[in-house]
Amino acid sequence: MATPGDSRRLFKLVQEGRLRALQEELQAAGVCQELAGDTLLHCAARHGHRDILAYLVESWGMDIEAGNRDYKRPLHEAASMGHRDCVCYLLDRGASVDCLKKADWTPLMMACTRKNLEVIQDLVEHGANPLLKNKDGWNSFHIASREGDPLILQYLLTVCPDAWKTESKIRRTPLHTAAMHGCLEAVKVLLTRCQYEPDCKDNCGITPFMDAVQCGHIDIAKLLLKTHKACFSAEDSLGAQALHRAAITGQDEAIRFLVSDLGINVDVRAATTHLTALHYAAKEGHTSTIQTLLSLGADINAKDERNRSALHLAYAGQHLACAEFLLQSGLKDSEDVTGTLAQQLTKKADVLQGFNLT
Known part of the structure; x- marks a missing residue:
């Protein structure tokens, strides 16, 4: 049987919300312990047990500003899990509203990872600063853009109209983030209320x-x-366009949209490398994407600036199925500018065997 005050048992009682049993244990032990850097307050806040939170603070004088190994305080835990009653209790007891955990995350940032507008409102009304940034350069509005709740974005813009004027350390905007994560309603808000460059x-x-x-x-x-x-023809730093990036990620429907609906040339080349979408798909081993591109009229014999065909990139990436499909579709092996055949780029015996069989 566990001795009174055993830390694992105490944390289990807090996690399960068993206040009376916790009271009996602590009274018998006469001391509160930590577990792996967390205090019982962290555990109570994380699991949303306001009654236990209040008991530990008021009966045992536990420090609401105690940090764990990640420098998280109980307010971080309550905010990140969306436990409004715990958030309000800690704020009413004077918890620092903009305290920082590891990587410079505030409780408001943590709250913005959850779609809980009321918790965000409580923090802001207690003075939380939406403009603070974490170590990656993300402010709370940027984080909320990733989650995509339009009501939260509208609220943050109302209380802090300049919140949208932010970039991460790699110059990504909330519009980038919302678009990447498929947050359509969030994108609508950003396009309506913010002034991002197209x-x-x-x-x-x-x-x-x-x-x-x-x-x-x-x-x-x-x-x-x-x-x-x-x-739609904008180029990234390597000269690749949206079509090329869709080929890299194997987004066949997006490729059909770009070529069939927008009329983009299926064989358009990246400016610096002269790679086509077919090359990129082969490099990543996307056989279905190669099928899609060929069905849209892609030139199977297209060569890049080093005279490499898609077959060279497929074999260099050790993509046997992809290489076999290209060969079966009529692409012949040929030398690049160095005189190297595609089959010479393989490192795996089974890949080379597949080439010989084909």
């Missing part, structure tokens, strides 16, 4: 339209084209 680029040259396309969110891509006048 083709704002991050450090890699990616635009919100590219993000939407490469993640398969065609509805958002259409909205960005119609409402935001995005450019």
